[in-house]
Amino acid sequence: MDDPRSMAAISPQITHLTDDITYNRFSSVLNSNYSVRFVNPQLCDPNVTQHSGYLEMGSEKYFFWFFESKSKPEEKPLTVWLNGGPGCSSMIGLWQENGPCRSENNGTKVVYNPYSWTRFSNMLFIDQKCQPSGVGYSYGSKIDSQVETSAVAFYEAIQLFYEAFPKYSQLPFHLFGESFAGRYIPIFADYIVKRNLEVVNQMIPIQSVGIGNGWINPLIxxxxxxxxxxxxxxxxxxxxxxxxxxxxxxxxxxxxxxxxxxxxxxxxxxxxxxxxxxxxxxxxxxxGRNVYDVRQSSSTVTPPEDFVNLLDHPDLQRAIGVKHMKYQQCADPPYYAMINAGEGMRNSAPYLSSLLNHGVRVLNYVGDADYLCNWFGNYALTADLKFNGSVEFNNQSLRPWVFESKEVGQIQNTSLITFLRIYEAGHEVPYYQPKNALAMFAKWVLNRAL
The missing domain is CATH 1.10.287.410 (Helix Hairpins)
Known part of the structure; x- marks a missing residue:
């Protein structure tokens, strides 16, 4: 991006940097081909520890951006966030939804999001790389269009993160995401559970998964x-x-x-x-309506995407450990690789059933103004899940979800599984209902009753 502006004009948090980036480097002891190169940004929330850069796994380079929790990070859980697509960057979640970053003034100013989920959890955003080409800032050469195969890479990426930053390896682990991550998350989490049973590598202490407006069971x-x-x-x-x-x-x-x-x-x-x-x-x-928010016209871009201007700026990229490249919010090649492999119509619900049978809690939350992954279908697929406890769940019915003395949705739950319909929210729930989404997340990851 040829842009004469210095980042000092865009945000006082960034000064113009040289073309060289001084990285911290960590080399894996467990795998000689794996390493981590990272910087420590002070963007969005300079009062918390941050790491951003690349989990380097052979030829594959997975971009990550980690934020410590704003309070007691040594006690709060670790939550990994994945956006969907397939082929969409998790910087969408970081900048539009639940991360501490927001852009203002048409993508010329960085501000703090007061409803950031870092208030209650350490947060790790990963540009999950769907091969054959990169997502967001991730890049590499490996060709892989199957989600089951991608689960191996995701598992190894978390292991590498733990090895580089061991202080977070014992914290309760939660895996959250939305949309096509409704396929990633069940498969990735189920793979983690199965690898944990082998007790070969570092245990990933997974406690729950959370899926927002997910694509999980196309038939239903x-x-x-x-x-x-x-x-x-x-x-x-x-x-x-x-x-x-x-x-x-x-x-x-x-x-x-x-x-x-x-x-x-x-x-x-x-x-x-x-x-x-x-x-x-x-x-x-x-x-003529928007598939992500039926209240809007199809011509409306919702949520606004001005953050892409920031992420495409070379000075911001250097500040987070990225040598200048074209930022891809949602890349076409990985999308078509997955769709042409048939991933768009496969069923991820059995993996959720397996997780539940292993005691991993499942949260399925849905903004009810989204058409694409609408709440009717998500509720029906949740009721259709077969697991030890499904009868208990289906003996209940939806009841009001009340927050701050106001009905803001509907809920049906047991100790293992929760379905949550959130009123007046589109596809990206934390953007439309930030306060309600934060309350949901805080209670969920701290294992308190919703």
Whole structure:
């Protein structure tokens, strides 16, 4: 990005730096091909310890940005955040949602987010790299389009982080994310649980997973596309003939997804993806509404993306340990690699059931103004989960979720699993309802009743 502005004009927290970056370096003892190179930024919240840079795993370089909790970081849990896509950078969460950073003035000013989840947890944001090309600031050469295979790299990345920063390795571990991370998270967490049972490497003390507006079980979720488009509390967004067409087309869509689930073959899953997106989900485009927030027009960019201007600026990049590159918020190559491998139509729900049977708590929270991964479908897939405790969950019903003496959503839960509908929130819940999302997160990771 050719920009004559110095970062001093963009934020007093950054001064213009030289082209050289002075890194801290850590070399792994466990794997001679692994290392960490990082800097210690003072952006957004200069009062907490920060590390940012690269988890270097052979040819693959995973960008990370870590913030200590604002209070008692040695006692608070460690939460890893992943955005979805596939192919989207976790800097979205850091700058738009639950991280301590916000941009103002059309991406020319860095400010602190008072609703940052770092108030209650140490936070690690990773640009999860979906091969064959990078996400966000991550880069490398390895070709990998299967989420199950990516779980190995994620596990090793956390092990490398622990080795470099051992003070966080004994803290309760939570894995949070949204959207297509509804596929990443169940698979990654289940892989962690299974590796923990081997007691070979450092245990990852995983306690819970949290998924916001996740893409988890397409067979069930697409069944409720018409209900969200035509029968939600935000009004009827499509004419009746399109509502009927969407419902009718789901019948063939369901058969194609069932074939994908049964065979797990790439061709079957790609076929299901192509038909269902064009003939069920795709019909919503005729509403003229935004798929991420049905209250907005399709032309509205929500949330605003001015933070991309900052992340593309060479001075900010140097401040966080990145040699100048084009920042990619959501990269096309990894998206198409995953979709063309059939990942968009595979079922991640069985992994959630496995986690629950191993005692890992599951939070499924959903902003109810999102069409793309709507709350009707997420509630239905949660009720459909089969695990030791599913009968207890399904013997209940949704009840008001009250915060500060106001009903702000609906909740249904047991000690193991919680479904939370959050009113007046789109796809990125912490952006639309920051105070309510922070209250949810704080109580969840501190294991207090919601």
């Amino acid at each position: 979720q697409l069944k409720y596309a018409a209900q969200m488009a035509c029968e939600s509390n935000y009004g009827k967004l499509l004419p009746e003939y399109l509502c009927t067409q969407m419902r009718n087309n789901y019948k063939r869509c369901a058969k194609l997804i069932e074939k994908c689930y049964a065979s797990n073959r790439r061709n079957d899953c790609v076929a299901a993806d192509g038909y269902c997106n064009a003939n069920v989900d795709g019909l919503f485009s005729r509403s």
